[in-house]
Amino acid sequence: MVADGGREERFVIQWPQDRVALEAESGMVQAGAAVALAANGVVSASVEVFRLRDIAGNVVGLASRSTSSRMLAGEGNVQGSDWILLVPSRGALFLTQRNGPDVAPRPHPARAGLVPAADDSAGFWSRGSRQRITAAATGGHGGRILRGTDEFEGLQGSFEETWDLEEIDADGITRGRITLATRLAAALCCVS
């Protein structure tokens, strides 16, 4: 619980072990365990799926992240990500954010094809081992929790996505942690 009556909850994803392998069908391209839409090597949208853990490390559900460019009022075409957090025993949360760094899949200097941004040790992590993915909350486009179902019904709020690089092995394979820090409160519409 936090001072305003809401609550904070953190969800964690460990990569690569929590990645759920998706298989590209006709019209998509493979990007490691993720799939994407791309033209001339430029990715326009991608989807990743992960096992979702609670802060104690227990697998509690599934999470998907889609990343794409989108038209935002007053900001033009910017990159953003949507998250679905599905905890079968509790319900689902729908999140959306404008991204700070570019997290679209990209070509890897040493591997064929596209890889998720977190796997790009040479490029993505050159700025440091901790990356806040959620852009600063300018114009109301930071990390927003749009809606929840079941136990999360009637809740809205904000969240932050952070990636922590834990290891790069000799082959350039990365290992790390994604943290989704959510801050939930009753939606204004539903407060009696």
Next chain:
Amino acid sequence: MTIIACLGVVVLLGVGLLSLNPIVWFHPPPVGLSGAVRTLGWESGGRFAGFPLTPGGLLGLSVPSDAGRVATERGVRLARAEAVLLTGDTELPAALGVRLSALAEENSLLRARFGIVTQWNIVWPGMGSVLLSGSENLWPPLRDGLWSALRGRGLRPTAVRYALSPLPGREAAGFALGTGAFAEAAGAFREEFSPVDASAGDFTGRRQLQFTLE
């Protein structure tokens, strides 16, 4: 021999009673869509992770192969993820969709509830995205499939198309909101299932996602 015959009669009676279950009369109808209905289609070619959308999978009897297993942990053992290319709308480009689903906790064959809860995230590159939340009761195709199986024709639902109703007690499928060009989007959606003969017993088959944007 007598025991086998008795068991056969019991199975036949059981399936008959389940199929004629009057509770189904009180189930909600498929979500009604008014206005301009948009239709996006896809067909599952088996590209999913998690439990198969078959009677065995929905009853928790089909254990996914290692390649398809999402996780062995209890909380997500019967969850399913698939990424699909959604096409067919003449005014919108092809979209990338991800669908997360889980077995509905309220499933009960005796109450004709046999379904999943579904969450969709659909992305139109350069435009925006929508997030959808709903559920689907697969009881009608299961019932028809069981009758078909009893007649020796395999588990083949007989209707050409099933408009899937939400599970009783759950709210109608709707938009959890959108982003970008769909930021003000609201509306409802439903899924339709068309059995594919080549994959009898698979409730994914050929699918249509129909929705209206308000």
